[in-house]
Amino acid sequence: MDTIASSAILNDGIIDGRLAARMVRKDVKQDVLSLRAEGIHPRVAFIRVGDDPASEVYVGAKVKACGWVGIRSEHVHLPDGTTQEELAGVINELNDDKETDAVLIQLPLPDSVGTKAALNLINPLKDVDGFHPTNLGGLLAGHGPLEPCTPSGVMRLIEMMGLNLVGKHAVVVGRSVIVGRPLAAMLARAHATVTLCHRHTANLKDHVRQADVLVVATGVTGLIRGDWIKPGAYVFDVGITRCEDGKLRGDVRFDEALERAAGITPVPGGVGPMTIARLLENTVRCARLVRGLQEPSIHRA
Numbered sequence: 001m002d003t004i005a006s007s008a009i010l011n012d013g014i015i016d017g018r019l020a021a022r023m024v025r026k027d028v029k030q031d032v033l034s035l036r037a038e039g040i041h042p043r044v045a046f047i048r049v050g051d052d053p054a055s056e057v058y059v060g061a062k063v064k065a066c067g068w069v070g071i072r073s074e075h076v077h078l079p080d081g082t083t084q085e086e087l088a089g090v091i092n093e094l095n096d097d098k099e100t101d102a103v104l105i106q107l108p109l110p111d112s113v114g115t116k117a118a119l120n121l122i123n124p125l126k127d128v129d130g131f132h133p134t135n136l137g138g139l140l141a142g143h144g145p146l147e148p149c150t151p152s153g154v155m156r157l158i159e160m161m162g163l164n165l166v167g168k169h170a171v172v173v174g175r176s177v178i179v180g181r182p183l184a185a186m187l188a189r190a191h192a193t194v195t196l197c198h199r200h201t202a203n204l205k206d207h208v209r210q211a212d213v214l215v216v217a218t219g220v221t222g223l224i225r226g227d228w229i230k231p232g233a234y235v236f237d238v239g240i241t242r243c244e245d246g247k248l249r250g251d252v253r254f255d256e257a258l259e260r261a262a263g264i265t266p267v268p269g270g271v272g273p274m275t276i277a278r279l280l281e282n283t284v285r286c287a288r289l290v291r292g293l294q295e296p297s298i299h300r301a
């Protein structure tokens with residue numbers, strides 16, 4: 001890739017998502033202070049249904065991060081077996097609650113409740129994860145007011161590293177509604193030429209080999225081999241899987257890939273912290289949106 005990225009967050013080929021997230025949080029904290037001076041204290045509600053251990057950890061991390069920047073948070077934990085109607089009741093209550101600015105449903109939901117139906121019920125102005133069709137549509141139409149946190153976290157890393165995407169070939173592996181598809185739209189918006197791969201893609205490695213920027217979000221540990229990486233490419237590994245040895249691993253074979261890539265995000269410590277940082281930014285944005293206030297001064301990639 002001819003664009004040389006130089007930034008505090010790129011060290012020896014490793015893209016430091018934790019440092020990048022700290023930099024974003026600093027700005028969010030400042031923004032929360034300004035809002036509080038206007039009598040507004042942002043508050044987000046996290047709804048978790050059932051006892052998925054990973055979801056418990058993720059919500060815990062989000063609650064903690066809110067505390068770091070002065071955002072109020074509430075963890076609404078509903079038992080396994082919660083019905084669609086009961087979940088709808090909780091979402092509607094939070095939609096109506098004047099004290100709640102943002103609502104997040106921690107995924108995955110148990111089979112007893114429909115994910116799409118639940119997400120569609122959230123007031124789009126409080127949709128901090130940006131998964132409501134109104135917000136996803138806004139993203140396709142240009143800049144949505146609230147964009148999904150993981151893809152926008154990747155875009156923010158790219159921007160913080162000073163990577164110029166114009167005319168570059170970006171390959172995204174994984175086409176979920178929460179990561180791959182919105183990210184493909186964001187990369188195209190930044191003038192990259194985008195290839196979106198999935199389970200049915202023929203000759204995946206041939207596509208990956210052409211990537212100046214590669215983003216992988218499949219949940220298949222070690223899917224991408226190091227010798228598939230184009231020398232000098234930038235690699236963003238979204239996948240997180242807890243393996244049998246208890247370690248978290250990504251979708252890219254990190255050590256092999258590091259030998260060829262100009263930059264790669266580690267797992268953990270890469271895209272994950274940026275996802276949470278973007279969530280904090282979106283919470284502040286919701287606090288303004290629900291009050292009909294101007295777009296915040298904080299950054300959007």
Ligand code: NDP
Binds near residue numbers: 197217239240241271
């Ligand atoms: P989904 O299961 O919803 O989507 C996975 C995607 O990967 C699908 O599009 C699927 O293709 C594709 N895929 C699966 N296997 C292959 C394969 N062998 N070759 C090519 N494509 C394949 O997952 P999510 O998008 O929700 O999450 C993906 C990963 O990212 C997970 O590990 C998840 O934990 C992690 N994640 C991390 C976040 C973070 O903050 N770091 C946030 C969100 C997710 P098809 O559509 O054809 O089925």
